Amino acid sequence: MQRSASRLPRILACAAVPVMLVVAGCSSDSGSSGDSGKKGTQDKTNASASATPTPSPTPTVEPAKFAKLPEVCKAISAKTTASLVPKAKTKKGTPAASSDLASRGGCSWNGLDDNGVDGSQYRWLDVSFYRYASDVSLGSGEERAQENLTKELAKVQETPGAKKLKTTTASGIGEEAKAVAYKLRKTDEDFVYASVVARTGNVLVLLSYNGAGYAGADAPSEKKIMDGAVKAAKEAVAAVAAANK
Incomplete structure (x- = not known):
């Protein structure tokens, strides 16, 4: 045990x-x-x-080149308007109504030069400016001006009743410009037209010059009308740069 x-x-x-x-x-x-x-x-x-997630970069857009427009009725010199419209009703031009002169404006001159038994010559000149601001959602001012140049050019080319319409590149007017020549029958007279659509930076310039002969007078030549339109358009474009110095 x-x-x-x-x-x-x-x-x-x-x-x-x-x-x-x-x-x-x-x-x-x-x-x-x-x-x-x-x-x-x-x-x-x-x-x-x-x-x-990595934070997305803030969207940016190229700043607009021009911040303001010139005084439209002074954008074309008095000497030029007097030569293109000899008997203008208002020598200083008639401003177009605008609710925002910083973004758009226009001015026109028209008159009848009565030469008695030799007939009369009618002339009309008008110019318009459109300034486009840069916007992140819409694009840069320059891009917007380019887009609208195409649209405005199409409108001119689609003018109802236009005959012998011809579009050419207008050199020496801003960054890009097109000139459109055509004829139009109005008030039993044959009118000769020249329109210039030009862009300088973020500003679009639209200019139209036309004329007709009355009481037996001959209509102005296409060359004379186009030369006048191009001259006025160059002054209008130069006025934009001068206003922003």
Whole structure:
């Protein structure tokens, strides 16, 4: 009996060893699981940081070249208007109505030069300015002026009743310009027309010059009318740059 009693503690001690190993093993697994949890959290944090969107750059547009328009009725010299419209009703020109003179304006001259038995000569000259501001949603002032040059040119080319219409490039007038020559029958007379559509920077210049002979007088030549229109258009374009110095 004594031997059995002395052996009992040793048996119990040996029986306890596997239990300690299991506990140690679980404890080790538990530690590994904790590390994995920490690593997973770090991965999620890093992924979240890398997924943060980069702020988009603020949209920009090229600034408009010209900030204002010239005094329209003074954009063409008095000497030129007097030569193109000899008997103008209003020598200083008649300004067109405008609600925003900083963006658009116009002026016209017209008159009948009565030569008695030799008949009469009628002339009409008008000029309009359109200034386009730069806008992020609409584009730069220059781009907008280019777009509207195309539209305005199309309008002239589609003039109802126009005959012998011809479009040419007008050199030496702003960055780009087109000249349109045509004839039009009005009030039982043959009118000769010349229109110039020109762009300088962000400003569009529209100019029209026409004439007719009355009471038996001959109609003016196409060359004379076109030369007059080109001369006036060059002065109008130059006036834009002068107004912004």
